[in-house]
Amino acid sequence: MxxxxxxxxxxxxxxxxxxxDxxxxxxxxxxxxxxxxVLVGEDPASQxxxxxxxxxxxxxxIGSKEYLLDANTTQNELAQLIDALNDDAQVHxxxxxxxxxxxxxxxxxIASIHPDKDVDGFHPLNVGALAAGRDTLVPCTPQGCMIMLHQAHPDLSGKHAVVVGRSNIVGKPMAMLLLQANCTVTIVHSRTRDIESLCRHADIVIAAAGRRELIDADWIKPGATVIDVGINAIEIEGKRKLVGDVAFEAVSQVAGAISPVPGGVGPMTIACLLLNTTRAVTRQLSVEHGAMAANG
Structure with a gap:
């Protein structure tokens, strides 16, 4: 187990x-x-x-300011709010x-948010900095996955990691972070041939495909570490249940370590969002001090 x-x-x-901090x-x-x-509209999951x-x-x-906007909000109205928040020194x-x-x-x-206030880590400048291996604000879910991986493997160097999924939010930044940790990284996706075989050779599998229980036990090398990013709602006997992209019961009999759904990546994502908020403050302070020194 x-x-x-x-x-x-x-x-x-x-x-x-x-x-x-x-x-x-x-x-x-x-x-x-x-x-x-900022929340636009009334999507229940987003709420x-x-x-x-x-x-x-x-x-x-951490202080919070909530902006609940109508579902019919225009691009210009949202842009004006973001501009005001960018200029507000009390918002970090x-x-x-x-x-x-x-x-x-x-x-x-996303591009209109100031890069130093981009706590989601989605701004193109932050994405580019991550790809270049520079210190930056990193997307929260991949950051949380890395913390979880280090719990199982303090040293990831030399391990073969397969990332299932190529989204801008998880798959691509996840691959960049694994490369920085000296892993050998393979990204697989819906057009990849023989995904199962590629996963079966991996020391680490990151499941971020958005397809419920896609990854079964025969995809996993014995002893491998599996991080399940997926969150999929299903109904069993009239009751709503959350499951991941991994068939948990079967895979947990083969894997060496595995994250559950729920109770795995989800809580880490929120924690890393707040970690990014304090890091954003630190970045803004260093910019201010740098400007003071330059004008000094």
Whole structure:
């Protein structure tokens, strides 16, 4: 039976560190790290995510500002709000909850957030910095996955990792982080031939395909580590249940370590969002100090 990589327990450790960082920023700089959360429309899942993020932020001492916009909000109206938040020195992180209504251009919205306030790590400049191996704000889910992997493997160097899925939010940044950790990385996707064979040779499998219980036991090398990013709602005997992209019961009999759904990557994603908020403050302070020195 595989070791369970407990995302709830690990996220509690990360949040403890965030609370310590928040206290330090308050004591040394008089700053209360503040996250602005923008929700457009009334998507039920997005509302739940936003509530959870704000709840956790308050628990660790991070301030929050909520902006709940009508589903018919125009591109210009949203752009004006983001411009105002970019210019607000009391706001250190900006999160626009995705997905957005169809009339809004997500790429344009993401690009309009100042890179130093981009706590999701989606801005093109932050994406490029990650690809170049520079210090930057990193997407929260891949960052959480890395913390979970290090729980099972303090040293990832030389391991073969297969990332199932090539999204901009998880798959691609996940591959970049694994490369930085000196893994050999293979990305597989819907057009890849013989995915099962590629996964079967991996020391690490990151499942981020968005297809429920896609990965079965015969995809996994005995002793491999499996991180399940998928969250899929299904109904069993009239009851709603969340399952991942991995057939958990079967794979846990083969894998050496595995993350569950729920209770795995999900809590880590929120914890890393708040970690990014304190890191955003630090980045903004270094810019201010650099400007002062240049003008000094």
């Amino acid at each position: 595989a070791q369970i990589i407990d995302g709830k327990a690990l996220s509690a450790q990360v949040l403890q560190q965030v609370a310590s 928040v206290a330090l920023l308050k004591d040394e700089h008089g700053i209360v790290p503040t996250l602005a959360v 739940v995510y936003v509530r959870n993020k704000i709840k956790r932020a308050r628990e660790v001492g 992180g900006i999160l626009v909850q995705l997905p957005l209504p169809d009339q809004l251009d997500e790429d344009a919205v």
